[in-house]
Amino acid sequence: MIAPQLPTPAGPVPVFPSRKVVMPPVETTGAHVRRRRRGGLIVDLDDTLYPREQFVLGGLAAVARHIAGARAVSADAALTVLIDAYDGEERGRELQALCRRFDLPSDVIPELVTVFRGHRPSLWLRPGVVDTLQRLRRDGWRIVILTNGLPSVQSSKVAALEVARFVDGVLYAEQFALGGKPAPATFQAALAQLNLPARSCICVGDDPICDIRGGRGAGLRTIRISRSGVQVPSRHEADAVIDRFEDVPSAADALLNLVNVDVA
Numbered sequence: 001m002i003a004p005q006l007p008t009p010a011g012p013v014p015v016f017p018s019r020k021v022v023m024p025p026v027e028t029t030g031a032h033v034r035r036r037r038r039g040g041l042i043v044d045l046d047d048t049l050y051p052r053e054q055f056v057l058g059g060l061a062a063v064a065r066h067i068a069g070a071r072a073v074s075a076d077a078a079l080t081v082l083i084d085a086y087d088g089e090e091r092g093r094e095l096q097a098l099c100r101r102f103d104l105p106s107d108v109i110p111e112l113v114t115v116f117r118g119h120r121p122s123l124w125l126r127p128g129v130v131d132t133l134q135r136l137r138r139d140g141w142r143i144v145i146l147t148n149g150l151p152s153v154q155s156s157k158v159a160a161l162e163v164a165r166f167v168d169g170v171l172y173a174e175q176f177a178l179g180g181k182p183a184p185a186t187f188q189a190a191l192a193q194l195n196l197p198a199r200s201c202i203c204v205g206d207d208p209i210c211d212i213r214g215g216r217g218a219g220l221r222t223i224r225i226s227r228s229g230v231q232v233p234s235r236h237e238a239d240a241v242i243d244r245f246e247d248v249p250s251a252a253d254a255l256l257n258l259v260n261v262d263v264a
């Protein structure tokens with residue numbers, strides 16, 4: 001039987017080598033892997049990824065609404081007193097200022113604290129945070145959020161911010177040590193979650209004690225996001241200080257390179 005003839009192509013016929021194509025082996029060690037799995041970031045939440053003031057103002061508004069529903073006080077008047085206290089010298093004692101102004105018994109305060117902590121927050125990540133987290137993960141960083149505060153409150157913030165999908169884990173520091181950061185056990189838990197050694201990880205946060213001294217005490221390099229009014233003695237300053245979360249990639253790259261030089 002005669003095989004059918006294919007038409008001859010008009011142009012030159014390409015010549016392929018007869019040898020098999022061998023794919024290069026996938027590297028499991030060495031520079032290739034180091035480049036893709038560069039390290040871990042342990043990132044604070046409040047005042048690092050979003051302004052905590054958003055949560056506070058929402059909580060004070062919830063308290064004002066609550067007190068207006070239970071007492072002969074208008075919500076607007078209550079909120080004005082609460083915000084004046086927050087903006088002034090009574091920050092941290094806003095509920096006491098409210099009780100004093102409207103002659104409320106002080107035993108109402110635990111009830112107001114419950115309202116404040118339990119309110120459903122509306123929060124937004126700082127501009128540029130999502131893009132930066134996505135870029136960091138594309139570059140091979142693994143990211144864990146390590147946050148102080150009551151886990152029930154902090155988890156409501158995480159849910160409102162919808163930030164969990166942009167990181168590799170969220171840890172509530174109070175679950176690992178009383179008071180949370182700066183206790184070393186909290187950072188050890190984050191390192192375990194990252195499955196990386198401290199020398200390959202960097203702590204990012206705004207708090208000079210909880211994040212910077214705590215992170216350093218656990219053997220981490222540190223990046224502080226500066227906040228107005230926060231003064232840090234030079235001996236306790238972070239390895240890098242930046243103004244915006246968007247500067248984390250360049251600062252972290254520089255610090256990890258420094259770590260690699262140190263251990264070489």
Ligand SMILES: [Mg+2]
Pocket residue numbers: 044045046047048205206207
């Ligand atoms: Mg913070």
